[in-house]
Amino acid sequence: MSKKIINDLQKNNIKLRRNLKQRHITMIAIGGSIGTGLFVASGAILTQAGPYGTLFSYSIVGLMVYFLMTSLGELAAYMPVSGSFATYGSKYVDEGFGFALSWNYWYNWAVTIAVDLVSAQLIMSFWFPKSPCWVWSIIFLTIIFLINFLSVKYFGEIEYWFSLIKITTIIIFIIVGFTIILNIIINQEFNKLQINNVQFTNGFFSIINVLMIVSFSFQGTELIGITAGESENPSKNIPNAIKKVFWRILLFYILTILIISLIIPYNDLNLLNNNIKNISISPFTLVFKNSGLLYAASIINIIILIAILSAGNSGMYASSRILYALSIDKKAHKIFSNLSKNGIPLNSLLATTFIASICFLSSMFNNKTIYIWLLNTSGMTGFIAWLGIAISHYRFRKGYIFHGKNINDLPYHSKFFPIGPIFAFILCFIIIFSQSYQIFLENKINWLKLITNYISIFIFLIIWIGYKIIKKSYFVKYKNMNFINSQTKNH
Secondary structure, three states, X not given: OOHHHHHHHHHHHHHOOOOEOHHHHHHHHHHOOOOHHHHOOHHHHHHHHHHHHHHHHHHHHHHHHHHHHHHHHHHHHHOOOOOHHHHHHHHHOEHXXXXXXXXXXXXXXXXXXXXXXXXXXXXXXOOXXXXXXXXXXXXXXXXXXXXXXXXXXXXXXXXXHHHHHHHHHHHHHHHHHHHHHOOOOOOOOOOOOOEOOEOOOOOOHHHHHHHHHHHHHHOOOOHHHHHHHHEOOXXXXXXXXXXXXXXXXXXXXXXXXXXXXXXXXXXXXXXXXOOOOOOOOOHHHHHHHHOOOHHHHHHHHHHHHHHHHHHHHHHHHHHHHHHHHHHHOOOOOHHHHOOOOOOOOHHHHHHHHHHHHHHHHHHHOOHHHHHHHHHHHHHHHHHHHHHHHHHHHHHHHHHHHHOOOOHHHOOOOOOOOOHHHHHHHHHHHHHHHHOOOHHHHOOOOOHHHHHHHOHHHHHHHHHHHHHHHHHXXXXXXXXXXXXXXXXXXXX
């Protein structure tokens, strides 16, 4: 990527207006990814992997995500652009690699929005079991679009309050959960991390089967890299947000899953899983419902709806900015770089909304199956994005040192290099290729099933290779890396 293109990206990020304040960035970092993955999909994970398997899965993926965020923080603080890690992939790996990462991430969030819309249908069925599912999806999609249509300032403010509500809910859930466990509220037996001495449902390989879905629960953490392009002071705000990621992972994910595992039996028929025809309600709702607090269950469902809106809202923001950055970089049609009077990439927003609507409309035919399929597809594309972050950071740091730069001059530098990006890369790689491992154990490989399960990887490779052939891009050598004097403190 040339110096001119990089300067153009940073110049156009100023056009996007740096209206995201530190409190916006911090709250998005803390609560931005808390959504359907934790509130809804955790039930399916508990059923498939058992209590110990669920705790282990969330812990190992949480550690990997923390390493990834320290890597992204170093990159984003040094070079804050809305193209984020896709831009870093072009600059420090290969232009075709960055190009493929961009389209992969745009598709990832478009599908994730569809997942959130389907989740909204599941939650609304708690109150309106006979209502048409698609009506709720259209209503929530319209709300998400309007929030992003207003301005980035309003987006940041709304997302701030959305995240605050989610965080407050989880804190209350943890407190109530522990009081239930300690027998303070009620006096009844509850699940003690095992039923009939079962810790790992279906054995250790059940963990492999759910890691992709677990990753979906953490997707969105990397949004702080996207918001760097519109942050008031990225060199200060991004590092501050990164430092809070670890505690969020520890408190909001691990403690929450621990409480769910303690209170709800893994074989509870209300949990969402592939073997149950009637999709029911969130584990959060079940905890309050089982404790006898029926009104609290309805309140939790309302809060889950807010979480769904928040996750879809963040997804719409991220995908529209990625498409905008592609257009600025002349890797998508120039029509997507048009900004509204409020500084919003309107055409990029409209295109993302259209794709998301197509995805969720398919759920009208088979609600449960489509939800699980979208969940896994989004998880796969998310892992590809995380691989891109790990690779880009590793090469960035190596190139930075190769050119005689001092890492202490960086606005923020990861203390876990090179262990962090290497660990994240290996685990991402293992999880991606261990999914549907049963296909490779069969006497005759089912190629249709193989392509279907790994379609995201095939699409990514086709885009990357196609770009290299057409544009004749090359793998960037360390000596050819251009480290512009772009310390971001004044941006």
